[in-house]
Amino acid sequence: MSSSSVPQLLLTGEHEAADGTELSLREAFALLRPRLRPPFPLRSPSSPAEYHQLILALAYGALSDHPRAARAHLVHLHATVSDGYSLFTRTLLHLSLHSFPRLLPSARARLLSVTSELIGTAAVGVDRLVVSLLRWVHIGDFSPPNLWLAEQLLGVLTLRWSWLLEEPSVLTSALFLFLRLLSDHYRLAAGDGRMDSLKSAEVGFCVRALREQFHLCVAIGRDLVRLLQDLVSVPEFRRLWEDLLIRPSDISRLYRRSTPAEYLLMGITPEMETRMRFLLSQVKTGSRRRYLEWFAGKFLRRPEQEAAAVDLVRFVCCAHHPPNEVLRSDVVPRWMMVGWLLTACRKNYFAAGAKLALFYDWLFFDEVNDSIMNIEPAILLMVNSVPEYVELTQTLMEFLLLLVDHYDEGRRDLILQSVRKAFREVVRKGVVQSLDALSTCSLISPALRESFTRLIHGSNPAQAQAVD
Amino acid sequence: MRLRDLVPSAANSVNTTFILLEKGHISSSKKKTGNKLQESRECLALVADESAAVEFLLWDSECEAFEPGDILRLTSGIFSFHRHKLVLRSGRKGRVEKVGEFTMLFVESPNMSDAALWTAAKKRRQEEPLGEGQLL
Incomplete structure (x- = not known):
């Protein structure tokens, strides 16, 4: 059969380069296709290289061939496999992580049903494959393909409850x-x-x-x-x-x-993660403008997409901790990114969610079990926004005071003590020299400064001295 | 090659990768070839890599195929004067295709399409006739 009739796996535009993974799978499939129809040869592949090629070909066929042939490829796979499905599963994982948005709808459907089948065979590494697929469900996206993916995954997980x-x-x-x-x-x-x-x-x-x-x-x-x-x-x-x-x-x-x-x-897609990590590890502060426009254009433009800002703030605070050489360089700092994400929230509902996401670890901070890196963006954002964006500093201070009083009224004292510990720790670790920029700044209203001083020191002035 | 090393040439010999920063608007023109009226579109775009920026002329379906933030690979492209402007384009023999998005660093200056850049280089060359023959 000619290779021109090899079925498609990914959507490739007229001016789009072929995907490297797809290409290697496709080549294996085109090469072995005559041997992929029943009756299957009884002898098992003679070399690891031959086994490798066969598995890649079967993966390609299982996702792209017409339904009956695809079924036959899976039967072939079950009869051939000798590594606990490890290579097959890894191949699908790679496709999921790197090429899911380009997979044709039919191939996506096939990927879901093959994944369910792999769960049934206890395939090695299928847990990571399932998690990678879950990550492609977007927050703030009510489009049919996104809802479809959520429905399908729920179906698989409900069916495979005992495996879960x-x-x-x-x-x-x-x-x-x-x-x-x-x-x-x-x-x-x-x-x-x-x-x-x-x-x-x-x-x-x-x-x-x-x-x-x-x-x-x-x-x-x-x-x-x-x-x-x-x-x-x-x-x-x-x-x-x-x-x-x-x-x-x-x-x-x-x-x-x-x-x-x-x-x-889990709250952000692999694509968002790659771009966010690139911004926070390579892009210089002075060159960030275009990247931020592109990022917002793709992930935050539509009103419902704003919901993702909350998850991005949590990601930046808790899941991306740059090494010291990046912290010392002029690469976009995390606090600046958080500041930008907060301004991307036009609706109060999302803005409040994003601010809570920023301060969440402050409310329960414990210097023994919590990383200073989780609370660092909030303090730097508050301090560095003075004087140019002092309204933002004020908004954040007011929000934190509100959280302490009302987030969980039954545990107000626990939260108050945690927030105090967090402030002490950011000074002790030298994240900021002191809290004077906030407590003595004349641009911040006196009433707010007073509440803030009471928050960090308690009402007892002697205690205040001790903290300083 | 790096965009910084581009020199105007009539040969289709530019192979490089860059990121698309901006697209101008798409203009279309009609041309009569034989007794057929052919429509063609073009769009001037700004592209860049880590060494320099340059204007890239998108042609026909290329105009709609790419968006700012796309990483493009050009094979057998040409860097030459087109309507009195120094631009990079794929030309009749070359090919430009999207290979990725977003994750590429760039600088916006120098802009290799900037005429002043070349005038200054020419002047420098005239002042140092025995130099290495380097353009910039």
């Missing part, structure tokens, strides 16, 4: 994503049939995970509380919340646990 219990990190990663999506999806009015049934599937999945496997869910740490609080208006979650409050020790336990970076990656 053996892979707790996939369960909790999926829980993080779907809780986040729910708060996004509940902002839309009910009445859209498709969205309503997706929401109810998401609620079903999350409530089941939380009620039946709460001991696993605590691995998410304090961001689990942040996500759940966004959903208190949803009846199922209100009931769940009331049950949780009966066991206050659970909440305190969650507050003390800083959320591992892997969960914060």
